[in-house]
Amino acid sequence: MALNNTYDAYDAYDARPVQQETAVGAGAQILLLALLGTAIGMGTAGWLTGLAFAFATWAVLSWSLHRSRLASFGPANRVTLGRATLVGGVTALVADSFRSAPPVSLLVGLTAVALILDGVDGKVARRTGTSSALGARFDMEVDAFLILVLSVYVAMDLGPWVLLIGGMRYVFVAAARVWPWLTAPLPPSTARKTVAALQGVLLLLAGADLLPRPVNAGVVALALGLLVWSFGRDVLWLRRTSRVPATPAMAVRELVAR
DSSP, X not given: OHHHHHHHHHHTOOOHHHHHXXXXXXXXXXXHHHHHHHHHOOOHHXXXXXXXXXXXXXXXXXXXXXXXXXXXXXXXXXXXXXXXHHHHHHHHHHHHTTTSXXXXXXXXXXXXXXXXXXXXXXXHHHHXXXXXXXXXXXXXXXXXXXXXXXXXXXXXXXXXXXXXXXHHHHHHHHXXXXXXXXGSOOOOXXXXXXXXXXXXXXXXXXXXXXXXXXXXXXXXXXXXXXXXXXXXXXXXXXXXXXXXXXXXXXXXXXXXXX
């Protein structure tokens, strides 16, 4: 009977409410692209890149929501989805910049709002009790992609070495496929969060073209140095802990946890 009830609950899950949220997000992304296209005459590259981002976000998020079976999308995820929409606009502008330079004020404005909202979704999740593994992962992926896009934009002026900032997180994920010990959970760290937050701010400062080129290069070099230090510290910690043999007490705790 209990097993039948479990199956009944599983079959009764209605994914339509949360899937509607992702559809609204995709619609908002297309609307933003239309506004940008009207304002600056965005070219084909910008349109195609923006639409590809909207479709990829909708597809991946819909699939993840279906797997997680969340009953409600939640207010924090709505904030993150709004940030993702802004990141899609930034991505389209950066893609279009290979054809012609976009208005810097527009690029800076969209990016600044996206960075400010980065500190909002987590607080909303904690205050409303709607924190979830999916929400945390969604937030992290949006952050990582924005940093990648900003590094591409700044690299067009300062050189390809800037791409190390945007690509480092993805290299870490790829390395974890080879060395599984990199997937172990890390202890909370204020320094790690601070360095991660500074990446977007420093890249935006360099991309805003307010400072002389050598100063911008120094700002980005500082961001890269901080990121290398943060990743290096975490990798060394993970490596050390992976070599620590399990003690009897640890084994008992793992057995109880199972």
